Amino acid sequence: MTSVIGPPSEFSRVRRLADRAAYDPETIYGVLEAAMIGHVGVLRDGRPVVIPMLFGRAEDDLFLHGSVASQLLRGLSAGIEVCFTATVIDGLVYARSAFHHSMNYRSVVIAGRAFPVEAQDKLSALRAIVDHITPGRWDEARPPTKAELRKTAVLRMPIAEASAKIRSAGPADDLDDLGLPVWAGVVPVMSHFGQPVDAEDLTEGIGLSPAVNRRLHAGAPRS
Amino acid sequence: MTSVIGPPSEFSRVRRLADRAAYDPETIYGVLEAAMIGHVGVLRDGRPVVIPMLFGRAEDDLFLHGSVASQLLRGLSAGIEVCFTATVIDGLVYARSAFHHSMNYRSVVIAGRAFPVEAQDKLSALRAIVDHITPGRWDEARPPTKAELRKTAVLRMPIAEASAKIRSAGPADDLDDLGLPVWAGVVPVMSHFGQPVDAEDLTEGIGLSPAVNRRLHAGAPRS
Helix, strand or coil: CCCCCCCCCCCCCCCCCHHHEECCHHHHHHHHHHCCCEEEEEEECCEEEEEEEEEEEECCEEEEECCHHHHHHCCCCCCEEEEEEEEEEEEEEECCEHHHCEEEEEEEEEEEEEEECCHHHHHHHHHHHHHHHCCCCCCCCECCCHHHHHHCCEEEEECCEEEEEEECCCCCCCHHHCCCCCCCEEEEEEEEECCCEECCCCCCCCCCCHHHHHHHHHCCCCC | CCCCCCCCCCCCCCCCCHHHEECCHHHHHHHHHHCCCEEEEEEECCEEEEEEEEEEEECCEEEEECCHHHHHHCCCCCCEEEEEEEEEEEEEEECCEHHHCEEEEEEEEEEEEEEECCHHHHHHHHHHHHHHHCCCHHHHCECCCHHHHHHCCEEEEECCEEEEEEECCCCCCCHHHCCCCCCCEEEEEEEEECCCEECCCCCCCCCCCHHHHHHHHHCCCCC
């Protein structure tokens, strides 16, 4: 995979438990693929604000769709500082000692600037966001009107400074604790989909969307 | 429930889709209960950083356990500005129009200052964090030694300024779109636990922890 992701800067280098860190695009984009949403940090009046957001990716651009950052961004073509973090929980890790309790997880942190997507690029950005959750859904749905596009703020964030952190292992108890009469192990955590519920006003005779059907059989998250 | 959560300030008031907002402690604490982790925003060198963290709650205090904020906090008894956000995804919402695609979710945003937990209060803070994921597990595990406590940074964040945002509904298509031949509806999303995996070095004959067993049967997330 070609990518413009550079080496970690002093800012984005993972400082703690650095053996869990990864910086290659395959790993980073794999975690993004598996996550349904991200949490986006911005500054408001000098204070940090963290908001859940839908997102999509195309090449080395992340596209964000949400409210707070969009408000802050209004009119700021120079962009705003953003930190985007996506986390997938894979398991609960139980050690003999309270100290070594942990989680298995995959997370990605992307730091940088986000810019408003210009009118002519909004369609492809929104396609990336809709198709991130359900590949192929964009082509099934009614496309946005010009008025809808005007109302929809989308941010583009070049993925230039990113790191992944992954824990995937059993408990790491101290040797002295191995003999304790305490259960230790991992409980896997997975997302799954329930049965689709038709909209109350769905026209009779319309069957489940092919894209949604494929998505259900691909499992959640798509990892 | 008694609570010190005050009315929303101009900072924490939900601005967009305000009909989805709630500020009562029952709702806010219910969402916290259902979430396994939170995403914490802090400033580093004036830039926002968002990190996934384990957390627990006791009364109107949130306890956070993680790396980055702890590093920033070192020696700062006046605390640091923090935004804590927890999100539970409940469903994917498919509308006839791309514009009205959405998610059902419950999120909580808590803004304020976080302070280092003093040595004598660390045990109860860590108990809140371990028992948040698995009630009762703290009493099963070996308690922390003094050395472990010294190595463990825990933050306390008074829950003074908090808001919840909840979407729980079918697609909200425009009237003009209801006749389109496009499937619309909701696909529920749930977390679930897999079969517990014993640690490789688990002493023969030790059965699954009662607390973990109760947790498995309570379901995930605990909502």
